[in-house]
Amino acid sequence: MDTHNPLLETWSTPFALPPFETIESTHFLPAFEAAMREHDAEIWVIVHNSQAPDYANTIDALERAGQTLNKVGGVFWNLASTDSNEDLRAIERDVSPLLARHYTAISLNAELFARVATLYQNRASLTMSDEQARLLELTYKSFVRTGALLRGADRARYAEIAEKLASLEAQFAQNVLADESSFVMELDEADLAGLPADVKAAAAQTAAERKTTKAFALTLSRSSVEPYLSHGERRDLREDLFKAWIARGAHPGTTDNRPLIVEILALRQERSQLLGYATFADYKLEPTMAGAPQAALDLLDSVWRPARAKASEECAGLQAVADLQGANFKIAAHDWRFYAEKLRRERYDLDQGALSAYFQLDRMIDAAFYCAERLFGLRFLARDDLPTYHPDVRGYEVVDRKGGHVAIFLGDYYARSSKRSGAWMSNFRGQKKLDGDVRPIVVNVMNFPKPSPDRPTLLTLTEITTLFHEFGHALHGMLSDVVYPSMSGTATPTDFVEFPSQLYEHWALRPEILQRFALHSETGAPIPSKMIDRIMEARHFNQGFATVEFCASAYVDFLIHSRTKAADDIEATERDILQEIAMPQEIVPRHGAPHFSHIFSSESYAAGYYSYLWSEALDADGFAAFEEAGDLFDPAVAKRLHDYVYAAGNRRDPKDAYALFRGRPPRFDALLRKKGLA
Ligand SMILES: [Zn+2]
Numbered sequence: 001m002d003t004h005n006p007l008l009e010t011w012s013t014p015f016a017l018p019p020f021e022t023i024e025s026t027h028f029l030p031a032f033e034a035a036m037r038e039h040d041a042e043i044w045v046i047v048h049n050s051q052a053p054d055y056a057n058t059i060d061a062l063e064r065a066g067q068t069l070n071k072v073g074g075v076f077w078n079l080a081s082t083d084s085n086e087d088l089r090a091i092e093r094d095v096s097p098l099l100a101r102h103y104t105a106i107s108l109n110a111e112l113f114a115r116v117a118t119l120y121q122n123r124a125s126l127t128m129s130d131e132q133a134r135l136l137e138l139t140y141k142s143f144v145r146t147g148a149l150l151r152g153a154d155r156a157r158y159a160e161i162a163e164k165l166a167s168l169e170a171q172f173a174q175n176v177l178a179d180e181s182s183f184v185m186e187l188d189e190a191d192l193a194g195l196p197a198d199v200k201a202a203a204a205q206t207a208a209e210r211k212t213t214k215a216f217a218l219t220l221s222r223s224s225v226e227p228y229l230s231h232g233e234r235r236d237l238r239e240d241l242f243k244a245w246i247a248r249g250a251h252p253g254t255t256d257n258r259p260l261i262v263e264i265l266a267l268r269q270e271r272s273q274l275l276g277y278a279t280f281a282d283y284k285l286e287p288t289m290a291g292a293p294q295a296a297l298d299l300l301d302s303v304w305r306p307a308r309a310k311a312s313e314e315c316a317g318l319q320a321v322a323d324l325q326g327a328n329f330k331i332a333a334h335d336w337r338f339y340a341e342k343l344r345r346e347r348y349d350l351d352q353g354a355l356s357a358y359f360q361l362d363r364m365i366d367a368a369f370y371c372a373e374r375l376f377g378l379r380f381l382a383r384d385d386l387p388t389y390h391p392d393v394r395g396y397e398v399v400d401r402k403g404g405h406v407a408i409f410l411g412d413y414y415a416r417s418s419k420r421s422g423a424w425m426s427n428f429r430g431q432k433k434l435d436g437d438v439r440p441i442v443v444n445v446m447n448f449p450k451p452s453p454d455r456p457t458l459l460t461l462t463e464i465t466t467l468f469h470e471f472g473h474a475l476h477g478m479l480s481d482v483v484y485p486s487m488s489g490t491a492t493p494t495d496f497v498e499f500p501s502q503l504y505e506h507w508a509l510r511p512e513i514l515q516r517f518a519l520h521s522e523t524g525a526p527i528p529s530k531m532i533d534r535i536m537e538a539r540h541f542n543q544g545f546a547t548v549e550f551c552a553s554a555y556v557d558f559l560i561h562s563r564t565k566a567a568d569d570i571e572a573t574e575r576d577i578l579q580e581i582a583m584p585q586e587i588v589p590r591h592g593a594p595h596f597s598h599i600f601s602s603e604s605y606a607a608g609y610y611s612y613l614w615s616e617a618l619d620a621d622g623f624a625a626f627e628e629a630g631d632l633f634d635p636a637v638a639k640r641l642h643d644y645v646y647a648a649g650n651r652r653d654p655k656d657a658y659a660l661f662r663g664r665p666p667r668f669d670a671l672l673r674k675k676g677l678a
Helices: 025-047 055-064 067-082 086-107 110-121 130-145 152-182 197-210 222-231 235-246 258-274 280-285 293-324 333-348 352-356 361-376 461-478 494-508 511-517 529-540 543-560 570-580 611-629 635-646 654-662 670-674
Strands: 185-187 216-218 379-382 394-399 405-414 424-429 441-448
Touching (some): 025 055, 025 067, 025 086, 025 110, 055 110, 055 130, 067 086, 067 424, 086 152, 110 130, 185 235, 197 216, 197 222, 216 222, 222 235, 222 333, 258 570, 293 543, 293 611, 361 405, 361 461, 361 494, 361 511, 361 635, 405 461, 424 461, 461 494, 543 570, 543 611, 611 635, 611 670, 635 654
Parallel strands (some): 405 441
Antiparallel strands (some): 185 216, 379 394, 394 405, 424 441
16 A cells, blocks of 8 residues: 655645645545644653753744644645535544544643643743743643643543534534535526626626536625625525525535534533633633623624614615615615615716726736735745646745745635635745744635636625735735744734734725726726726715624624523524614624634634624724825835734734834724714
């Protein structure tokens, strides 16, 4: 038998990228097992060191341990989201509980914790850099937060819960993907009335890919659903599509996420209590910038009222448009986007279709690169010779002003059925300087429609914002300049991590950028300045809706995780919460619980969906620094932004990092102004 496993070898590819071509799905499980054994052996050496614990033999050694596991996981988890198949899904189900057990055993290793605790107790007498001091504190607290102080039966139960949660969360994500990829709505030409040409072209392409009987098809990817909801004249089809979209994860049968959610919530609550917290939200908020549930709730409350009032005004406006066209119904959730689009066109003379002709994906990627060059001196060199995991993936070497290597950036922009929906940034390798300068490999993943031979991919304004958002995360990963791997890049609290990404959105639709990069896909003519003016005027349009949609999900997330007794019927609980906050009937939350992957397919955003709003308060205040300087690329502000935010990883407490960048603590009043809700 050939035991050769490329995942466990040194990679001699350019920039030591994973040798994707030689990796088979059968390599993963043995590689994970070998890497976990190696990690265990490394931990054993730390624990059995006869020397008294010091920083080097304990914290440094811990940071060095598990590199192979990170390397294998880096490849696996990226592929499991971007190019999955039945083999990878089976491995994911098998390996998730194994990994949970592995990491739990480390966090519950009493001798290991004793060494960390000794250092932590003696921290005043240690000579450490600021980064080292923070790492020691975070390491100690992370052990405590993952059960190190538990004894006896509690300890065993903690381990059991961690493992069970990992399987449930993996299953949750798979169920959403299964519901998304099994659905296809087949359409005839006549069903497409109202759709812009590029949306029709995308639907034709989907039909070709899915080999449907009819000539056009829609999927449940956001980039397929939203355009139809915005333009499709057929109200009955909009309703069907919308219903399928919001029912993801809520179909009786093998992919039903509702019973999983009940179990996940109960286990999270039980574990929080074991660890001494009243609720999961208390546990989760402790290490964040908000610091405690009340601070996050206060922010939500401060936005909710004005957002609801605005949405109610907006709804009246939409109803008027519908009535004028002889509609004999009240605006429903599946009508909102459609009539909003009509009203937008009427009020600002902005037609999404005509507008999109100016927003070619490739030019918008150039725009994102251009801003990074102006702000941080980065250049993106396209490289055809880099190994990638799918032919659609583009590879770039990122270099600094002097041509020095900064990072590898991979752009994976097109939707496909093997990819989960949404948009995200991830990495194959993080930055670190613990043993020599290791530069990162960062990936941006989107779900934009693939171009056809005669049509480029055209983006909506929202999609452009998403592109810049994920690119902001990518910069946070690529510019990272810290010593320790666990402090690197985006490894910051979740309510701070959205700050660099959301801040970057501010550059996307500025006139300076549009004049240069919004070029008509057929004529090459730059976007007319009148159109830019209207984009600027329309930027608060429908903000009531968007804010209500978001906040509703944030409330549901927060409140279901704030109960001492976990929900036993998630749909009833969700309904109760929406009633409690007086949710407008014409809007549904951006994510219904059964497909709310942010909070159920892993724990990272659980009781943390508010983070986007928190970070938005920061980005509104943060971008004003450039406006006050009178230059979108002001070098001095950009340098502070680089040094204290994008390059700083988790080296400092986010409050301090922000204050160093801004010259003062954040002020949250800019948020309502930014949203036009003031
Ligand atoms: Zn983000």
